[in-house]
Amino acid sequence: MPDIVFLGPQRHQPTLAQVLDELGLSGPLCAVTAGWQEREGELEELSAHVGCRVDDLQLYSRAERLFRNDRALLEEHRLRQQKLMRLQRFYRLRLHYALEAVRALNREEQTPLRSLLGSEKRSALNAVRSLDRRHLRRILKVHQEHPELRLRNHVQRQEVEGLIAASKAVLIAGGHIAVLINRMRLFDLGELLLQRPVIAWSAGAMALSERILLFHDCPPQGAGDAELLETGLGLVEDVVPLPQARQRLLLDDSQRVGRLAKRMKPALCVTLDEGSFIHWRGGRLLAARRSLRLTSQGKLRPLNPS
């Protein structure tokens, strides 16, 4: 397993160049920017920042061309996406009520015979965890039903493989997580990423984890219930990355923080804000800076290698 690094957002105060220096990596590099969709491959700022050649793997535009030219593949893709969207809707419906039960029990703190409450609260949260696990299993099954949507021997995938082989490291940028994981899975990138060090930020980090959690505590509409979207590529185990956590989460709300930490256990919820850096080598956490882990008690603690 190569070096894998997660970073926080890179738009305002990029730290990528410094991290490459630290790791002793220089160009040429290749990048996945499929999460930027139509802006894929606009690498001027990124290249200037890292000071070397960066080749974009063009996963988004490659997929667009493939879908345009291969009707059968497009139909297969549509069918799978319809199934996934339907599943997501059903899961979201059930999740809303399951989380509402958790919240309602949390409001029962003043109830007489309070000793009975703890077990009910644990059971309600377990129902949510069970629903989460079931959802991921269902998603996995849908992916297994469409093996042809992994282009293992396609010429486009071979080109991607060639670009990665010619690079010293792979960068995976943030952006639209659903689009990003969709394109990475289509080109079966998981195996290819085992060949080179990978530096991923924001949605890029989410795509490398085992499960992709969508979250926002204060959206303009809705309750702000975090929901699982997909299985990730699983290059990093038992970690749920939370990009822009300071903006998107009410980190002062210990109930919410604790609930999310317990819900995701045994995976560790870790924040990825500006300046965050987490480094794994051979699957082992080697170093971490400015990244916090959420605890079951609703606290935030620095993430440290054990």
Added chain:
Amino acid sequence: MNPLLLQLRRLNKRGDEKALDEFFQSHQFPIVEEDGVTFVYRGEADDVYLQHWVYGLPSYQRFHALDDDSDLWHLHLELPKGSRIEYKFNVVSEGKERLIEDPLNDLKAYDPFGANSVCRAYGYTPPEWTQPDPDARPGAIDDISMHSKIFASDRRFRLYLPARYRRSRNYPLLIVHDGNDYLNFASLQTVLDNLIHRLEIPPLIAALTHSSDRLVEYAADLRHADHLAHELLPYLEKRLPLVRRPEGRGLMGASFGAVAALHAAWTHPDTYGRLLLQSGSFAFTDIGQHWRGPVFDPVVRFMNSFRKNPGKPAEKIFISCGRYESLIYENRSLVPLLQENRLMQVRYREARDGHNWENWRDRLRDGLSWLFPGPLWMVYE
């Protein structure tokens, strides 16, 4: 009496003009407390009145002199928390009346007729998403002119293109009535830039239309509705990468602009999927005559027909109105009527505010993010 007024009275009795000046410079007016607001006027006058536009209160309220022969005047107004009102002072002196902005208050709101002083009651703060955000990439505004056969004249409008606009993607379209006023008085560009930057709405294109004869053209005028559907929409869809489906097309307007939006959608069903109607002048009669004046005649005719047969003007409709507006009754009445049709989603919001542009500005996030939800949950940059 408010402790600050007591202090003012003491200073006034001492006749210490310098101390009075210092007092006025070091305090904010009007004086805001949890239960209401105290207005203060300093100046020679025979009488002073508060002129406001709060429906439900006498719109002309008399100040009290702080003491006999005093040039200090005060008036306490109960205002619920979170309220925001616009007002002027009417100063009567030697038989002449002068309508002025509050000289002790720098907060102003602007509209096509000028400016008013603004009173922010306890608990009201302008939403931060209405203020310029240096991180938000600004969109561009272009001036456009097109010929209208229906009106037999050239029509000017402005086009908002979102930051990082590109022809390779398809954008929702929002057609805005009184577009210039929304830009000038309701910070529409800032709001769109911010909401797009925060991913709360998708990047969208807004056609900011305006009319030089709005009281006619926006009053349920079929020429206007046909112009939008048969001229403006095809013109834009031919030139811009737009989502050419009802869910990608929205109409928006305030006051008469809301009437124009509702009327345009009603007369062209299945064209627009989203409506944002703010403080609509939806006057109607259940029986007898209306009392709002002749410009409302076509509006009342339309609304009476609409109320008999509302149909499905759009799939999603967001309505907002101020509680301090005379139109609150008409807007509240519209909601259950629309909700009867289960094929439509209707959302209604009220605010403790009046018939003004900042009220409409403050409701934009709620309305736009519901009508056009952005990729907030999906994008992690």
